[in-house]
Amino acid sequence: MDGRSAQGDDTVAARGEFGLIRAVTAGRSQPSTTLLGPGDDAAVVAAPDGRVVVTTDMLVQGVHFRLDWSTPEHVGRRAVAVNLADVAAMGAVPTSVVVGIGCPSDTPAALVTELVDGMAAEAGRARTGVVGGDMVRADQIVISITALGDLGGRPPVTRAGARPGDIVAVCGRLGWAAAGLAVLGRGFRSPVGVVNAQRYPEPPYAAGPTAALAGATAMIDVSDGLLADLGHIAESSDVGIDVQTDRLPVPQKLTDVGSALGADPLHWVLTGGEDHALAATFPSFTDLPEGWIRIGSVLLPDTGVTVDGQAYERETGWEHWR
Amino acid sequence: MDGRSAQGDDTVAARGEFGLIRAVTAGRSQPSTTLLGPGDDAAVVAAPDGRVVVTTDMLVQGVHFRLDWSTPEHVGRRAVAVNLADVAAMGAVPTSVVVGIGCPSDTPAALVTELVDGMAAEAGRARTGVVGGDMVRADQIVISITALGDLGGRPPVTRAGARPGDIVAVCGRLGWAAAGLAVLGRGFRSPVGVVNAQRYPEPPYAAGPTAALAGATAMIDVSDGLLADLGHIAESSDVGIDVQTDRLPVPQKLTDVGSALGADPLHWVLTGGEDHALAATFPSFTDLPEGWIRIGSVLLPDTGVTVDGQAYERETGWEHWR
Numbered sequence: 001m002d003g004r005s006a007q008g009d010d011t012v013a014a015r016g017e018f019g020l021i022r023a024v025t026a027g028r029s030q031p032s033t034t035l036l037g038p039g040d041d042a043a044v045v046a047a048p049d050g051r052v053v054v055t056t057d058m059l060v061q062g063v064h065f066r067l068d069w070s071t072p073e074h075v076g077r078r079a080v081a082v083n084l085a086d087v088a089a090m091g092a093v094p095t096s097v098v099v100g101i102g103c104p105s106d107t108p109a110a111l112v113t114e115l116v117d118g119m120a121a122e123a124g125r126a127r128t129g130v131v132g133g134d135m136v137r138a139d140q141i142v143i144s145i146t147a148l149g150d151l152g153g154r155p156p157v158t159r160a161g162a163r164p165g166d167i168v169a170v171c172g173r174l175g176w177a178a179a180g181l182a183v184l185g186r187g188f189r190s191p192v193g194v195v196n197a198q199r200y201p202e203p204p205y206a207a208g209p210t211a212a213l214a215g216a217t218a219m220i221d222v223s224d225g226l227l228a229d230l231g232h233i234a235e236s237s238d239v240g241i242d243v244q245t246d247r248l249p250v251p252q253k254l255t256d257v258g259s260a261l262g263a264d265p266l267h268w269v270l271t272g273g274e275d276h277a278l279a280a281t282f283p284s285f286t287d288l289p290e291g292w293i294r295i296g297s298v299l300l301p302d303t304g305v306t307v308d309g310q311a312y313e314r315e316t317g318w319e320h321w322r
Numbered sequence: 323m324d325g326r327s328a329q330g331d332d333t334v335a336a337r338g339e340f341g342l343i344r345a346v347t348a349g350r351s352q353p354s355t356t357l358l359g360p361g362d363d364a365a366v367v368a369a370p371d372g373r374v375v376v377t378t379d380m381l382v383q384g385v386h387f388r389l390d391w392s393t394p395e396h397v398g399r400r401a402v403a404v405n406l407a408d409v410a411a412m413g414a415v416p417t418s419v420v421v422g423i424g425c426p427s428d429t430p431a432a433l434v435t436e437l438v439d440g441m442a443a444e445a446g447r448a449r450t451g452v453v454g455g456d457m458v459r460a461d462q463i464v465i466s467i468t469a470l471g472d473l474g475g476r477p478p479v480t481r482a483g484a485r486p487g488d489i490v491a492v493c494g495r496l497g498w499a500a501a502g503l504a505v506l507g508r509g510f511r512s513p514v515g516v517v518n519a520q521r522y523p524e525p526p527y528a529a530g531p532t533a534a535l536a537g538a539t540a541m542i543d544v545s546d547g548l549l550a551d552l553g554h555i556a557e558s559s560d561v562g563i564d565v566q567t568d569r570l571p572v573p574q575k576l577t578d579v580g581s582a583l584g585a586d587p588l589h590w591v592l593t594g595g596e597d598h599a600l601a602a603t604f605p606s607f608t609d610l611p612e613g614w615i616r617i618g619s620v621l622l623p624d625t626g627v628t629v630d631g632q633a634y635e636r637e638t639g640w641e642h643w644r
Contacts, residue, residue, distance in 0.1 A: 035373055040480045040558075041411040041542060042377035042471070047369035051357055054453065055364035056468055058422035060460045089363040100380035100422075100466045131376065138382045144422045144466030146378060149364070158362045220363060236362075 012112060012135075013105035020109060021101070021135035024116035030129040033095045033150075043131035045096045045148055052095075053149035053156065055086040061141035069184050072111045074199040075143070076118025082223065083147035084126045085203035085276035089221040091157035091212025092149030094205060096131045097123050099145055102138030115143070118200075126205045154212045162218040162237035162281035166298035170279045171207040171291045173197060174226055174248075175265060178272025179257045186261065193253055203276040210289045211280045219280035225271040227312055229279055230296075231305045237281075240303035243270070243296040267314060270307065334434060334457075335427035342431060343423070343457035346438035352451040355417045355472075365453035367418045367470055374417075375471035375478065377408040383463035391506055394433045396521040397465070398440025404545065405469035406448045407525035407598035411543040413479040413534025414471030416527060418453045419445050421467055424460030437465070440522075448527045476534045484540035484559035484603040490618035491610055492601045493529040495519060496548055497572075497587060500594025501579045508583065515575055525598040532611045533602045541602040547593040549634055551601055552618075553627045559603075562625035565592070565618040589636060592629065 012020055025038040036044035045052075057079070059065060065075045084094045099119055101112065116130070123130050128147075180198025189195060203221065211219055218237055222229045230241045250265050258265035281298050288294060306312070334342055347360040358366035367374075379401070381387060387397045402419055409416045421441055423434065438452070445452050450469075502520025511517060525543065533541060540559055544551045552563045572587050580587035603620050610616060628634070 036478055036480065040478075040482075041408040042375045042414070042469075042478075044412070044473070044478050045374050045376055047372055047374040050369055050372060052367050052369040052374045052470065053364045054367055054418065054420055054468070054470060056420040056422050056454060056466070057456045058424055058458045058460075058464070058466060060424055060458050063459050086363040090366070092364070096376065098376055098378040098468055100378050102380055102382055102464055132378060134379045136380045136382050137385050138380075138464060139461050142380070142424055142460060142464045142466075144378070144380060144464075144468075146376070146420055146466075146468035147364075148374065148376060148470075151366070156358055156362075156364075156366050158358065160362075 010109045011105065012103055012107045012109060015109045020112055021133050024113055025130055025133045028120050028130060031127050034129040034131050037129065038132050043098070045131060047150060049151045049153055051151055053087050053090050053092040053151060054146065055083055056144065056146040057083050059143045070199040072114035073118035076115040077122040077200040079143045079145050080119045080122040081201050081203055082276060083145045084128070084205055085221040087147050087149035088203060088205045088208030089219050089278055090149065091154055091208050091216065091219060092151045093209050094126045094128045094147055094149045096128050097145055097147045098132040099130055099143070100134045102136045102142040104139060105137055107141070152209065157212050157216050157219040159218050159220055159233045159236035162233050162239050162298045164239055164298050164300050165284050166217055166281040167284055167286065167294050168230065168241055168243065168279065168281055168296035168298060169288050169292045169294045170277050172204040172277030173275045174222065174277050175254050175268030175272040177201065177274035178268035179254050179265065182261055182263055183257060191253065191257065194257055197275060201274060201276040204278060204291060207278050207291055211278065211292065214282065214289045215286055216280040216282055219278060222275060222277045222279055223273050225273045226279065227270050227305050233281065234305050238301050240299035240301055240306070241296060242299055242303070242306045242309055245308055247295045249293065270312065271315065332431045333427065334425055334429045334431060337431045342434055343455050346435055347452055347455045350442050350452060353449050356451045356453050359451065360454050365420070367453060369472060371473045371475055373473055375409050375412050375414040375473060376468065377405055378466065378468040379405050381465045392521040394436035395440035398437040399444040400522040401465045401467045402441045402444040403523050403525055404598060405467045406450070406527055407543040409469050409471035410525060410527045410530030411541050411600055412471065413476055413530050413538065413541060414473045415531050416448045416450045416469055416471045418450050419467055419469045420454040421452055421465070422456045424458045424464040426461060427459055429463070474531065479534050479538050479541040481540050481542055481555045481558035484555050484561050484620045486561055486620050486622050487606050488539055488603040488620040489606055489608065489616050490552065490563055490565065490601065490603050490620060491614045491616045492599050493614045494526040494599030495597040496544065496599050497576050497590030497594040499523065499596040500590040501576050501587065504583055504585055505579060513575065513579065516579055519597060523596060523598040526600060526613060529600050529613055533600065533614065536604065536611045537608055538602040538604055541600060544597060544599045544601055545595050547595045548601065549592050549627050555603065556627050560623045562621035562623055563618060564621055564625070564628045564631055567630055569615070569617045571615065592634065593637065
């Protein structure tokens with residue numbers, strides 16, 4: 001104790017790391033798939049399919065998020081969302097997440113509680129539970145999330161199944177987080193729609209299993225940018241992909257922000273990451289499920305990823321704000 | 323590039339974080355339970371039981387490990403072992419692990435490779451695979467491991483099922499890591515048996531499912547120290563537990579180290595953590611499985627955890643070397 005105010009003393013160190021992680025994970029509502037929740041050596045989660053989908057991501061303060069741009073709750077939501085989007089991109093229904101949190105001892109306990117509130121809120125949005133966690137001392141805030149999912153009897157939709165002649169489609173927002181980043185980078189805090197999109201994504205979780213049911217041949221979540229992530233499908237599937245810009249929706253909101261900042265909104269849509277939309281390929285005869293929009297075609301492998309039949313000249317790799 | 327030698331330039335930054343995690347996880351041998359390994363949005367692992375056991379732990383350089391005392395390979399082994407021990411302590415067979423690694427950009431690529439070599443070696447010792455991973459930039463080395471396991475049709479063995487009249491038994495090493503810590507703390511590097519025990523545990527993974535089959539009523543892995551972890555069982559099960567020191571094996575090696583350092587080896591056995599032995603309770607009529615040793619009894623709840631019927635006067639909580 002160093003003489004700070006009573007409120008300032010309510011830190012991770014004062015609460016005790018063990019006590020705090022238990023306090024923030026125990027007693028939260030759990031879905032029926034959580035057979036044994038937090039508090040024992042491990043949790044037990046239903047895996048009715050007989051297979052389990054698993055993915056993990058680590059987020060670091062100052063690299064993946066800034067607490068002057070985002071609240072702890074936003075950061076918690078994002079940390080869970082990026083993992084659940086990976087589960088959905090396999091065509092699976094998310095079932096649970098476990099969380100690891102590293103932070104300095106003088107981190108306010110309230111910050112950790114808000115962080116876990118955000119994690120639990122996003123888990124709840126996908127009808128999953130935070131079933132376990134660990135909390136440790138570290139020099140900076142580090143968050144590790146692992147998400148599990150169930151395939152419901154379907155084969156996993158990998159990046160490797162696209163075939164020439166397939167159609168390319170997306171579901172979810174593209175370019176919003178990039179527009180929000182441009183706004184925040186200029187010191188603005190509005191429009192709130194794009195700024196919030198930069199703070200945390202709202203991936204269309206249900207669209208993953210729906211696409212799998214509709215026969216998707218390959219799928220990925222758009223974390224690095226549409227062209228970059230379609231590039232992963234093209235590489236894994238050994239195909240070319242062409243995106244038709246006249247099919248790509250550029251929302252009025254992005255056009256407005258682009259006008260205000262003198263930026264090209266189509267570039268955000270093509271290359272902006274972190275919105276965690278889903279991109280997939282389908283056989284050409286597919287009636288696309290609700291929410292999916294056709295944006296291009298799968299071609300022979302020689303061409304790579306093209307835009308309106310041409311190589312895209314500007315930088316395609318999404319540069320995170322670092 | 324800053325003019326260092328060619329060898330010194332082979333850093334995480336030079337290799338690229340994405341490339342490195344792929345290089346260190348791809349192409350490693352996988353058990354038959356790995357249905358889809360690293361490289362896609364998520365992995366797919368067999369869960370034949372229809373339920374999956376999941377646990378996560380985070381380890382931080384300078385808090386949980388020191389690279390002047392342990393090699394990167396040892397640290398990787400330990401990070402995986404502590405998680406697989408949690409899976410075993412539920413009575414489950416470990417099936418897979420996913421790993422998150424945060425490290426400074428100037429971390430030598432060889433260090434990361436050795437770290438993952440250690441993770442893969444320990445996963446292999448438990449016949450599981452490293453099925454996925456993430457690698458990010460951080461100010462210090464942070465490792466997050468999540469382990470999955472399969473219950474094989476058995477109910478999970480929680481901490482909450484011990485009943486008065488049950489016997490208490492352990493399987494695996496106790497006090498070895500604590501003895502090793504004492505040795506290292508005095509600047510010695512031998513005897514190698516206890517020093518290596520401090521560097522990485524060798525949990526008896528198979529003993530967890532075996533104990534479950536034999537009817538274990540409660541189980542935990544000994545990470546904080548025997549008395550502290552039996553205290554978790556006592557609290558969760560609302561029972562008392564008495565440990566009989568004449569039943570507790572104190573290996574000659576620990577006696578020798580204790581004599582050399584003027585320390586009590588029994589104290590290491592009772593309170594030393596980080597060996598990740600398994601402790602369990604069984605119905606009194608149980609023929610204990612091979613490797614399990616009876617060390618005490620479950621009593622009515624009034625007594626807490628006692629040693630030879632008395633409160634244990636010395637500190638029971640394992641203080642990690644920090």
